[in-house]
Amino acid sequence: MYNIFNSFGVMKYQRAIFKYSLFTIGLFFLFSFKFSEIKNGHSLVIEFNHFVGNDKLILDSLMYKNEFKQSYSISKFRYYISNIKLKRKDGTEYVSNEYFLIDAEDQESQQIVIHEKGYYSSISFTIGVDSLRNCSGLQKGVLDPVKGMFWAWNTGYIFLKLEGKSTYSKSPSNIFEYHIGGFKQPNNCIRQVTLDLTEKSFQKVGDDADFLSILVDISEVLKTPKSIDFKELSSVTDFNNATMIADNYADMFSVIK
């Protein structure tokens, strides 16, 4: 009898220790979290500004010129951004697991908010969708095939779509369309972008967010390294020539200082 009572008492005591240690650990985490939040700077609002060379993108109306002095207009420009990595000045890194579909037609899509705080020294991201998401069946949100950025005939996302018109194009109605996708070799069109932020003096928005303005120069889709002649190539809708255009647009992003 005595033994049973004793063991019961010890058990009760152990439970109390367990409870209080949990409580202290919890408090510790709460404080450390609060502390780091104060210490580590600002969240980030990233805005994508679409230009063609020096001109702002205006869909369907403004005419631009490619490297061959062929004039063209743009009717559609959309692309996926994913795997955003933000490097802090203290060497730590924040990695976002979100996918963004930036659409020249949709103002709202052109702003990304990173709620994680930091004094950031560089940003890198993927243009496109990683192979895992291309191989894991049906996806939701911006990756829903209903968004029109998905190849049903050959499983995979279209990473970037540029469509427009040029009288030089030999396609019906003089349209040109470049649908770039492919996540497997030798057609891998996934491209990484890294932009340095050390020189950047951030403007603030709201209470504690830095504003990062990124310039997207769409003329780069059609040049460097390979200048696109509308007469010769007005349609890329499968793997043919896709990596070539992915190489072109890999350098279309820059930071507006």
Place this chain on the structure above:
Amino acid sequence: METEFTMKPKLLILSSILFFVLLSAFIMDENPYFKITNKDIVFVNPKGFPKPFYDLSKNKPSVEGFTLGRKLFYDPILSADYFTSCATCHQQFAAFAHIDHPLSHGIGGRLGIRNVPSLQNLIWKDAFMADGAINHLDLQPLAPITSVSEMGENLPNVIKKLQANSTYKRMFYKAFQDSTITTEMLMKSLSQFLSLMISCNSRYDKFIAGVDTFTSIEEKGLNLFKSNCVTCHPPPLFTDNNYYNIGLKPDSNLNDNGRMTITSFKEDYFKFKTPSLRNVEMTYPYMHDGRYRNLKEVMNHYAASQSCSNKKFDDSEKTELIAFLKTLTDMDYLHDRRFADPNTY
């Protein structure tokens, strides 16, 4: 006499009201002919079958989801001309292939470039289409729905049409507790229907289980099959899910590069996926472009080309092999009412 006369019209009115109430209840039922019940949607991994590629725990068939998937499979609403359903080319009596049609047919009389494959044991496939273009069952139906030479639709429009249909709205709500139809709900209901299309009860299966016997010709055929064909057509699925060029002469009118279109690798030129041989008797014509009208012609090809077997089959061996292949016909599957058109019986 007078009372009898007054009673009769009343009775008539009452009985006709009752008749129409019953009739409307019958029409309102989404599935008046063969009702799917809980026992119809139980998945049992057949004895000897490997673990499926498709993760059923992520899309467990429900009575409502399966019934909805079945209705969609048989409904031409998914096509641009409201005339072509999945079942137009995938007929149950042909193990969901298209009997006597070498190439697939689509809206407006358009022809595809490939033979319609049979549908069975889909959850054991790692890729779909003769060139392996599609890598997931939940994505597969998107290809025929949006192909210009098949159902010619686009996904936003399909969802719009379904959303505007009160029966579908109700059925989607029943299946997914949400009446705003999404791509995910559409594809998952189709997958619930497709994933349970399992053929595992042919005479061959019964022979292996020891509950049926083979004739001596069939048994000779089985032995020939074992020593010449199982590398690419291993049981129980009778496909290795791999791609081969079996020495067919390319058809210049079709301009089909096979697996190379998908991988861009030169060595994949004119390679096609090994089809399962289950129910092969019912799926004529044969090959990716339906060039062979019957199994005899297929045997002649293999006997002549030596592309995958060094054995030159003689006529009696061809007959034996064909006799064996016919034991892979699964009558239970071809007549399983769960997969039949809900509008016909």
